[in-house]
Amino acid sequence: MISVEALSCGYKETILKNLSITTTNNLVILGANGAGKSTFAKALCALLPYSGKITLHNHSLQELSAQERARTITYIPPKLESYDTFITVLDFILMGRHPYKSPFEAYSERDEVLAYSLIKEHALDPHKKIGELSSGQQQLLLITQALAQESKIIIFDEPTANLDPHHKVAFYKALQSLDTATQKVVITHDLNLAYKLGYEVLFIQNGTAEHYLDADTFFTKENLKRSYGVDFNIEEGILGVVYG
Amino acid sequence: MAKELFIFTLLALTLLSPFIGAVDMQWPALFQTGSLEQTIFFDLRLPRLLLAFFAGVILALSGWLFQTLFRNALMTPFTLGISGGAILGTGIAVVLGLNLVLFGVNLSALFGVSGAFGSVLLILWLSRYVSHRGSNALLLLGIALSFFFSAALMVLFSVATAMQSHAILHYTMGSLSTLGYAQVIAAAVMALLLLLVLLRRRFELSLLAVNDEHARLKGVDTKRVTYYLLLVSSLAIGVLISITGPIGFVGLIIPHVIRKLYPRANHELIIPTALIGGLFLAACDTLSRLPQLQSEIPIGIVTAFIGGPFFIYLIIKGK
Numbered sequence: 305m306i307s308v309e310a311l312s313c314g315y316k317e318t319i320l321k322n323l324s325i326t327t328t329n330n331l332v333i334l335g336a337n338g339a340g341k342s343t344f345a346k347a348l349c350a351l352l353p354y355s356g357k358i359t360l361h362n363h364s365l366q367e368l369s370a371q372e373r374a375r376t377i378t379y380i381p382p383k384l385e386s387y388d389t390f391i392t393v394l395d396f397i398l399m400g401r402h403p404y405k406s407p408f409e410a411y412s413e414r415d416e417v418l419a420y421s422l423i424k425e426h427a428l429d430p431h432k433k434i435g436e437l438s439s440g441q442q443q444l445l446l447i448t449q450a451l452a453q454e455s456k457i458i459i460f461d462e463p464t465a466n467l468d469p470h471h472k473v474a475f476y477k478a479l480q481s482l483d484t485a486t487q488k489v490v491i492t493h494d495l496n497l498a499y500k501l502g503y504e505v506l507f508i509q510n511g512t513a514e515h516y517l518d519a520d521t522f523f524t525k526e527n528l529k530r531s532y533g534v535d536f537n538i539e540e541g542i543l544g545v546v547y548g
Numbered sequence: 549m550a551k552e553l554f555i556f557t558l559l560a561l562t563l564l565s566p567f568i569g570a571v572d573m574q575w576p577a578l579f580q581t582g583s584l585e586q587t588i589f590f591d592l593r594l595p596r597l598l599l600a601f602f603a604g605v606i607l608a609l610s611g612w613l614f615q616t617l618f619r620n621a622l623m624t625p626f627t628l629g630i631s632g633g634a635i636l637g638t639g640i641a642v643v644l645g646l647n648l649v650l651f652g653v654n655l656s657a658l659f660g661v662s663g664a665f666g667s668v669l670l671i672l673w674l675s676r677y678v679s680h681r682g683s684n685a686l687l688l689l690g691i692a693l694s695f696f697f698s699a700a701l702m703v704l705f706s707v708a709t710a711m712q713s714h715a716i717l718h719y720t721m722g723s724l725s726t727l728g729y730a731q732v733i734a735a736a737v738m739a740l741l742l743l744l745v746l747l748r749r750r751f752e753l754s755l756l757a758v759n760d761e762h763a764r765l766k767g768v769d770t771k772r773v774t775y776y777l778l779l780v781s782s783l784a785i786g787v788l789i790s791i792t793g794p795i796g797f798v799g800l801i802i803p804h805v806i807r808k809l810y811p812r813a814n815h816e817l818i819i820p821t822a823l824i825g826g827l828f829l830a831a832c833d834t835l836s837r838l839p840q841l842q843s844e845i846p847i848g849i850v851t852a853f854i855g856g857p858f859f860i861y862l863i864i865k866g867k
Binding site for chain 1: 616619620748749751754755757758759761762764765766767768769807811812813814
């Protein structure tokens with residue numbers, strides 16, 4: 305469960321003002337560039353200072369220890385940024401198991417088995433260095449690592465931005481069958497994906513948000529035009545923006 | 549091949565170390581109880597070799613740690629002004645005439661450590677105001693602090709007596725000369741402490757080497773871990789600098805060299821960094837005494853002579 309009351313946060317200036325939402329279901333977060341979608345996600349993960357009240361699975365975010373927080377919620381950034389580019393794929397996936405590891409001890413055999421099976425499932429090379437991967441593979445790597453983390457809530461930030469159509473479909477299927485997470489949150493500009501997912505919609509605009517419990521009420525031509533200011537076509541379950 | 553050659557050269561120069569100096573070592577005399585050679589070997593040259601090795605370990609590991617924590621290849625205790633604080637602290641102890649031992653603690657070491665701690669706290673406090681601008685802003689802060697500390701040291705020169713001035717000047721050039729084993733033990737304890745702490749924290753450090761946000765998302769209390777590691781390393785650096793004075797470039801170049809020699813994940817490089825850092829400084833010490841001049845070349849000058857051009861080469865060659 306995600307429960308947010310009167311959330312305000314931002315960087316130098318406040319981006320989100322007095323935002324509230326409570327949901328126990330999957331969610332897509334939509335909104336224009338710079339509307340504050342990622343800011344909202346980072347506040348949920350305690351990566352940013354904020355004011356207001358955030359409750360995850362009946363625990364106040366402030367009261368969770370770092371490890372408990374990581375077991376409850378995680379965020380997958382749109383791009384891999386790493387100072388150390390020599391880490392192997394296997395080691396990187398294993399880092400997803402850190403929230404379950406006792407301090408100062410190595411990762412357990414169970415962790416390694418899980419990491420290997422995820423690596424196989426996503427057709428990654430365990431011994432390749434993360435700096436040698438293509439941007440699409442790096443995105444896949446981040447997603448795979450988050451799957452190893454088995455957090456209750458997983459936030460995907462632009463998960464399909466660097467993926468080719470084949471991997472996009474693969475991601476969509478993987479997301480549908482992902483059952484370790486009780487709540488999946490997807491931030492995206494890919495409205496077709498958002499439409500297809502059929503999750504509840506949180507549309508962020510001007511620092512505040514509108515929560516649509518039923519996706520169908522958001523994905524109407526009229527509402528899309530009102531929200532984005534451009535025309536859309538919906539035909540045979542495919543949603544597309546109308547250029548010109 | 550280049551790797552083996554490099555390590556072999558370091559090892560050879562290190563092993564040569566105790567046999568170089570004003571007095572030639574004669575093999576038979578070395579094993580004669582009470583001979584001058586034996587005294588020189590065991591009370592001067594062997595402790596010096598060991599001090600050089602442990603100093604190299606501390607400097608290289610601290611450099612590695614700072615580069616990892618701040619994810620910036622230019623970070624070392626020197627560039628962040630922490631060494632500057634330790635030098636100033638030790639300088640103050642000299643001017644105050646506090647070169648004595650109280651309750652088993654050398655007072656100048658205490659001042660050196662306080663200087664290092666003070667600088668860390670100052671840097672951490674200042675970093676709160678620049679953290680959003682990334683580690684380059686922190687680096688600039690460190691450089692500004694270093695300049696401030698060297699200016700303060702210059703003020704010390706003007707209030708010190710001629711004797712004290714000479715002592716401070718000699719000290720700021722860095723020296724590995726030592727008598728007996730008290731200082732060697734202090735450096736060894738600090739080197740081992742730092743090594744053990746880094747090895748114990750290697751998983752958190754491997755997460756931090758990706759980026760801070762990533763580490764937090766995986767359940768690392770990054771602030772606490774960073775503060776803890778900075779305090780441990782500044783303790784080691786403070787103690788070391790109060791013994792040897794500043795020795796630059798080791799912390800900067802050794803982690804880079806290691807990364808070239810062993811293109812592996814950062815957290816797997818802790819032990820190679822420690823070993824090669826130790827051997828490198830011991831080898832540099834041998835080189836400083838090879839020319840057999842009137843007085844030895846200060847060690848900081850040798851490391852800078854080797855490290856400077858080498859670093860320029862690394863920069864020009866690019867990543």
